[in-house]
Amino acid sequence: MSQLVEKGEKLKRAKTTLGIASTRGKNEALALVAKSIKDSQENILNANMKDIENARNSGMKEGLVDRLLLNQARINGIIEGIETVIKLPDPIWKSDSVWTLENGLTISKMSVPLGVMGIIYESRPNVTVDAFALALKSGNGILLRGSSTAIYSNIALVEAIKKGLRESDITEDCIQFIDDTDRGLVLEMLKANEYLDLIIPRGGGDLINFVVKNATVPTLQTGEGNCHIFIDESANLDDGVKIVINAKTQRVGVCNACETLLVHEKVKESFLPLIYDALKDKVELRADDDTRRIIPAKVATDEDYATEFLDFILAIKVVKDVDEAIEHISKYGTMHSESIITENLNNALKFQRQVDAATVYVNASTRFTDGAEFGFGAEMGISTQKTHARGPVGLEQLVTHKYLVMGQGQVRK
Amino acid sequence: MSQLVEKGEKLKRAKTTLGIASTRGKNEALALVAKSIKDSQENILNANMKDIENARNSGMKEGLVDRLLLNQARINGIIEGIETVIKLPDPIWKSDSVWTLENGLTISKMSVPLGVMGIIYESRPNVTVDAFALALKSGNGILLRGSSTAIYSNIALVEAIKKGLRESDITEDCIQFIDDTDRGLVLEMLKANEYLDLIIPRGGGDLINFVVKNATVPTLQTGEGNCHIFIDESANLDDGVKIVINAKTQRVGVCNACETLLVHEKVKESFLPLIYDALKDKVELRADDDTRRIIPAKVATDEDYATEFLDFILAIKVVKDVDEAIEHISKYGTMHSESIITENLNNALKFQRQVDAATVYVNASTRFTDGAEFGFGAEMGISTQKTHARGPVGLEQLVTHKYLVMGQGQVRK
Numbered sequence: 001m002s003q004l005v006e007k008g009e010k011l012k013r014a015k016t017t018l019g020i021a022s023t024r025g026k027n028e029a030l031a032l033v034a035k036s037i038k039d040s041q042e043n044i045l046n047a048n049m050k051d052i053e054n055a056r057n058s059g060m061k062e063g064l065v066d067r068l069l070l071n072q073a074r075i076n077g078i079i080e081g082i083e084t085v086i087k088l089p090d091p092i093w094k095s096d097s098v099w100t101l102e103n104g105l106t107i108s109k110m111s112v113p114l115g116v117m118g119i120i121y122e123s124r125p126n127v128t129v130d131a132f133a134l135a136l137k138s139g140n141g142i143l144l145r146g147s148s149t150a151i152y153s154n155i156a157l158v159e160a161i162k163k164g165l166r167e168s169d170i171t172e173d174c175i176q177f178i179d180d181t182d183r184g185l186v187l188e189m190l191k192a193n194e195y196l197d198l199i200i201p202r203g204g205g206d207l208i209n210f211v212v213k214n215a216t217v218p219t220l221q222t223g224e225g226n227c228h229i230f231i232d233e234s235a236n237l238d239d240g241v242k243i244v245i246n247a248k249t250q251r252v253g254v255c256n257a258c259e260t261l262l263v264h265e266k267v268k269e270s271f272l273p274l275i276y277d278a279l280k281d282k283v284e285l286r287a288d289d290d291t292r293r294i295i296p297a298k299v300a301t302d303e304d305y306a307t308e309f310l311d312f313i314l315a316i317k318v319v320k321d322v323d324e325a326i327e328h329i330s331k332y333g334t335m336h337s338e339s340i341i342t343e344n345l346n347n348a349l350k351f352q353r354q355v356d357a358a359t360v361y362v363n364a365s366t367r368f369t370d371g372a373e374f375g376f377g378a379e380m381g382i383s384t385q386k387t388h389a390r391g392p393v394g395l396e397q398l399v400t401h402k403y404l405v406m407g408q409g410q411v412r413k
Numbered sequence: 414m415s416q417l418v419e420k421g422e423k424l425k426r427a428k429t430t431l432g433i434a435s436t437r438g439k440n441e442a443l444a445l446v447a448k449s450i451k452d453s454q455e456n457i458l459n460a461n462m463k464d465i466e467n468a469r470n471s472g473m474k475e476g477l478v479d480r481l482l483l484n485q486a487r488i489n490g491i492i493e494g495i496e497t498v499i500k501l502p503d504p505i506w507k508s509d510s511v512w513t514l515e516n517g518l519t520i521s522k523m524s525v526p527l528g529v530m531g532i533i534y535e536s537r538p539n540v541t542v543d544a545f546a547l548a549l550k551s552g553n554g555i556l557l558r559g560s561s562t563a564i565y566s567n568i569a570l571v572e573a574i575k576k577g578l579r580e581s582d583i584t585e586d587c588i589q590f591i592d593d594t595d596r597g598l599v600l601e602m603l604k605a606n607e608y609l610d611l612i613i614p615r616g617g618g619d620l621i622n623f624v625v626k627n628a629t630v631p632t633l634q635t636g637e638g639n640c641h642i643f644i645d646e647s648a649n650l651d652d653g654v655k656i657v658i659n660a661k662t663q664r665v666g667v668c669n670a671c672e673t674l675l676v677h678e679k680v681k682e683s684f685l686p687l688i689y690d691a692l693k694d695k696v697e698l699r700a701d702d703d704t705r706r707i708i709p710a711k712v713a714t715d716e717d718y719a720t721e722f723l724d725f726i727l728a729i730k731v732v733k734d735v736d737e738a739i740e741h742i743s744k745y746g747t748m749h750s751e752s753i754i755t756e757n758l759n760n761a762l763k764f765q766r767q768v769d770a771a772t773v774y775v776n777a778s779t780r781f782t783d784g785a786e787f788g789f790g791a792e793m794g795i796s797t798q799k800t801h802a803r804g805p806v807g808l809e810q811l812v813t814h815k816y817l818v819m820g821q822g823q824v825r826k
Contacts, residue, residue, distance in 0.1 A: 107787065242822060373514070388801040403771065404765050
């Protein structure tokens with residue numbers, strides 16, 4: 001029997017009781033898990049040191065080593081994350097839709113857990129705890145498959161979580177971690193429709209594509225963001241500069257950062273020098289010929305416009321109007337976050353109606369697409385697909401529903 | 414270039430304008446399509462006669478030939494279906510969630526079309542029109558792939574639809590029909606993530622499994638219903654008999670029909686003879702030993718309990734309590750529709766909480782799981798999966814949403 005079947009069967013049994021656990025029971029369990037992680041931090045940090053050492057020995061770049069690293073402050077961050085989830089409202093067994101039919105049947109659409117979620121993720125060990133906390137609060141079991149580079153850290157974190165759960169009323173079986181780094185198990189997981197109700201890949205484009213291509217379990221694609229800002233003819237140019245600086249440079253390695261700037265040709269002479277002055281010391285500009293006649297920049301290739309740089313690089317293109325901007329976004333965008341800077345009401349409405357993306361902004365930075373910023377408290381990622389959930393995925397998106405129908409002997413005519 | 418690419422590109426262009434079409438424009442187009450189908454009925458019926466002839470020549474059973482058959486009355490039914498969709502509220506560009514953040518950003522969660530839906534379906538030609546009407550009203554393009562047995566009927570129906578659309582403000586490209594019955598095109602369709610946002614298979618278990626196993630496009634599983642009725646110890650037995658008769662025999666070939674009857678052991682002596690008398694002339698009973706000691710019945714195998722008969726056959730099992738009933742349903746059910754007949758409040762609540770199905774009934778027939786019965790007006794099918802939509806899939810389930818964020822220059826801190 002493979003590890004997956006054994007753990008899948010445990011989750012199958014666990015989800016029945018987890019799905020009807022009380023809010024209080026779930027919150028107490030989360031608090032006990034937070035305490036257990038605090039108590040186990042020496043053990044966790046030692047395990048993490050092993051991962052870090054192995055990573056450095058294998059020649060991993062320091063930027064990536066940093067993603068792997070845990071320290072006192074980061075463990076505190078993980079614990080604060082659990083505390084945030086404790087404070088969030090329970091998303092389960094709620095209804096905003098109850099109605100009565102003419103025949104007297106009353107139908108209530110109630111939110112219920114999905115069942116069991118599979119998470120396949122890369123390096124950052126904090127995902128282990130963040131994902132678990134959201135799963136538990138939403139009444140879902142969780143099957144985790146982390147990166148082999150973080151294996152010791154993840155095992156130590158899962159041990160601490162299970163230790164906390166053992167003191168609670170929630171079964172420790174509701175979290176299962178695949179501790180075998182064999183890639184074959186990932187493929188098995190992607191096809192485990194009997195055990196998993198949803199798989200969320202968290203990582204780069206390659207991981208996401210691999211999952212989408214091979215999974216028969218429903219998936220939630222998260223994280224790829226080739227986001228644009230369009231400076232319209234009527235834009236407040238000072239706001240435009242401020243917003244582009246923020247969206248490009250506040251944090252470059254994130255999916256809601258701006259990757260391409262589109263500029264209306266009527267403001268190219270006035271706007272481009274401003275943005276050049278603001279970014280030239282920090283950001284590499286790659287632009288079309290129109291732009292390069294006004295400010296210094298490298299030549300932008302078609303591939304540049306299609307690339308999520310996640311770096312201090314910005315592609316620039318001059319467009320003749322809002323329609324050309326929308327067309328460019330439709331061709332190159334990843335349906336994540338798009339923004340128009342304009343004082344023209346009609347263009348703002350047109351952009352919002354016609355741009356097909358999870359979040360469409362008027363006069364604001366794309367960086368706000370985030371569960372915490374949106375007020376969801378915490379997030380499992382940002383969905384760039386259209387089915388099930390789109391945009392930031394918080395507790396409310398980790399549920400399904402069932403219809404309860406109360407009758408007094410009704411039969412269909 | 415394959416037919417799929419050519420039609421996919423047409424849909425890609427069509428969906429942009431379709432997604433922002435006015436309610437009035439969509440309703441006028443639907444009315445013109447209804448008129449065109451009426452005007453073309455001779456042509457449609459002639460085409461259908463060809464299909465029927467081919468079917469009979471190939472030795473198709475009369476029951477299946479009937480599913481294929483169109484006649485005056487059925488065409489009137491198709492037209493009435495369009496009229497129902499015209500009357501339904503437009504599900505697009507609505508919001509029940511608008512909020513303002515502390516920084517002044519206002520976020521509106523707006524419903525928008527999914528984009529393009531692919532429908533893969535068997536025999537019944539009315540699906541061609543029903544699915545198109547729901548797609549158009551919800552602003553979605555549609556790519557249809559019907560059964561080869563209905564090819565002439567479907568081509569005639571699609572022609573009539575396109576003729577109606579040409580007189581409207583909606584582009585006829587919003588409906589595309591794959592008129593090549595090559596199976597390879599189905600596989601290509603299942604992986605056409607560039608063109609399709611959702612695939613809905615409508616047909617038997619084999620078709621659904623094939624689609625789920627091979628699709629990389631998100632799918633919506635519909636239609637498989639192994640539904641149970643549990644007669645609890647405290648049940649009103651007269652209601653129980655009435656409900657079982659209705660759920661088993663009112664229409665046997667449908668997914669919300671009852672396939673297995675579970676009876677609490679404390680009422681087996683009183684209830685089973687009643688149900689035997691009620692069903693014996695029409696329905697073949699297959700039961701466990703406990704039941705067979707009380708009423709005549711064939712022996713039920715494990716496979717019987719797992720089978721969606723879609724026929725005048727009912728499996729029966731005596732269980733010792735509501736917990737065993739829930740366990741049986743969890744093992745054999747397809748998460749479609751489940752009903753408990755009880756006067757005991759605690760058991761009713763327990764059944765509703767713990768049975769994992771799209772619709773859970775107390776004291777009512779499972780036959781009510783239906784878009785029209787629920788008040789959704791019309792349905793694309795009944796989803797038995799948990800992601801995106803669960804239960805009857807009406808217009809409201811054929812949408813996604815986007816977040817619109819209105820700012821005045823906000824940047825993230």
